[in-house]
Amino acid sequence: MIDSRRRRLMQALGAGTAGVLFAPGLLAATPLPRNVLEKPTFECDPFTLGVASGEPAADGFVIWTRLAPQPLEQGGGMTMRPMPVKWEIAQDDAFRRIVRSGTTLAHPELAHSVHVEVEDLAPGRPYWYRFIVGDATSPTGRSATLPAADARVDRVRFAVAGCQHYEEGHYTAWRRIAEEPLDFVFHYGDYIYEGPDNGPGERRMNGRPFTPLRRHVGGEIYSLDDYRRRHALYRSDRDLQAAHAAAPWFVSFDDHEIDNNWAGEIDQDGTPRELFLLRRAVGMQAFYEHMPLRRASLPVNGRMRMHRRAAWGDLLQTHFLDTRQYRSDQANGDRDALQDEVVRAPERSMLGQEQEQWLYDGLRPDQRRWHVIAQQVGLANLAMQPRGPGSEVTYSMDQWSGYLANRRRLLGHIEQAGMTNVVTVSGDAHRHFASDLLPDEGAPRVISTEFLATSITSGSDGTGEEDDFNRTTRSLNPHLKAMTDKRGYVLCDVNRDVWYGELKVLDRVMVPDEPVKLHARFAVERGRPGLQQA
CATH class of the missing domain: 3.60.21.70 (Alkaline phosphatase D (PhoD))
Structure with a gap:
């Protein structure tokens, strides 16, 4: 049984499919923290720590980044408010065929890191992903889903x-x-x-x-x-x-x-x-x-x-x-x-x-x-x-x-x-x-x-x-x-x-x-x- 603290935090992080808190452009679809910074701006690159993916399953994986324009400063040089981060999943590295996208919140409680659990993807194939916050776009990462459980793999x-x-x-x-x-x-x-x-x-x-x-x-x-x-x-x-x-x-x-x-x-x-x-x-x-x-x-x-x-x-x-x-x-x-x-x-x-x-x-x-x-x-x-x-x-x-x-x-x-x-x-x-x-x-x-x-x-x-x-x-x-x-x-x-x-x-x-x-x-x-x- 999940305890109440974990339940509240999962809700705050966005516990629905693919970790989506709200669809792009629909900030009012789910109640947001009162202190959310809806249009963040940055004087330098907020993606200094890169991107990553992990924990693949047959229908998806986790994609990660952390916003930190000044990574060795206290708080990573970030404004201490939650802010929306858009993410995209594509079938090609040029993002001509985007198959999933959404927006999640980067919370100061988690050092403005985001962990998006992407779902509903096809098994056994590669995908590419990236993040967008304000006017900044992250580097592109490559991930892959696992083959189906009953698939023959050589x-x-x-x-x-x-x-x-x-x-x-x-x-x-x-x-x-x-x-x-x-x-x-x-x-x-x-x-x-x-x-x-x-x-x-x-x-x-x-x-x-x-x-x-x-x-x-x-x-x-x-x-x-x-x-x-x-x-x-x-x-x-x-x-x-x-x-x-x-x-x-x-x-x-x-x-x-x-x-x-x-x-x-x-x-x-x-x-x-x-x-x-x-x-x-x-x-x-x-x-x-x-x-x-x-x-x-x-x-x-x-x-x-x-x-x-x-x-x-x-x-x-x-x-x-x-x-x-x-x-x-x-x-x-x-x-x-x-x-x-x-x-x-x-x-x-x-x-x-x-x-x-x-x-x-x-x-x-x-x-x-x-x-x-x-x-x-x-x-x-x-x-x-x-x-x-x-x-x-x-x-x-x-x-x-x-x-x-x-x-x-x-x-x-x-x-x-x-x-x-x-x-x-x-x-x-x-x-x-x-x-x-x-x-x-x-x-x-x-x-x-x-x-x-x-x-x-x-x-x-x-x-x-x-x-x-x-x-x-x-x-x-x-x-x-x-x-x-x-x-x-x-x-x-x-x-x-x-x-x-x-x-x-x-x-x-x-x-x-x-x-x-x-x-x-x-x-x-x-x-x-x-x-x-x-």
């Missing part, structure tokens, strides 16, 4: 990417993603980083001197306006805007959209729970304001519904997870550690009981050729390089390796259901990893496969494969088939019988416009879990 291509620290490199990987012919983009998280501007001085990264390419504005972010300005800073990048405008996205948050390595209602600093929840709530609001999300994900009482599904006809079923909001606190002080009894405790959860059951309910054999679990952190149980004296290996407590019982339940469900067509995609580790997924170390059977995408910029230029961490981790994990410390993304090219995963890399991100290269390419055959060199 191929889907999508990119997996995230971790885009603004200070640590150019967003060239996003430009290369924009140039790929894609059906969608999955952003696994760390869209922004919450840390302060550390100044112009040199520091160390990857064992080498490092000077930030560009700088954050202000200190560590805590307030709603802080988070809004940080999102605006990142959104101002033209390469990132190009990738948003090129294809529909599905987005998730990981930790840095709020605070490093937060877990449920707990942060890493020992902040009182009730204070951290205030920070989490404003971080989630700013995330919603800057993402092409449906109203179903609108934060209510400091929570967001982020686990959801989408399907491409009979070819691909996607399960998008939330591995932050419901997880148990990390074990062993969130330091790399042995997998002790705390790590193995059955009550510890990465997903929370409700989301875990939701996943299992949908992760079952059906008519679709493939299922993909799209989530934030590594599912492969990777032994890490020992630190300090002794020979016992350690594991990350922030990844699934710190939640062993939940990991075993998930892989056990896949195996018991007889599913041999499940692939996992994830990120967060700032390196490419391609792994077979085993229920336990040394187990003889492969249950599934994981492609973990490296970062867009986080970690800067990286060291490639020639570092001790890479060599040691490869030697400790025979199920790990490839890894590299370079920036880039994963491209998944899925047909009816074979899933190809390509680990794309850039040699440098500290210089602009680098070409993208193929580091490794693997194939997974339907019905035969496990990576094969392709």
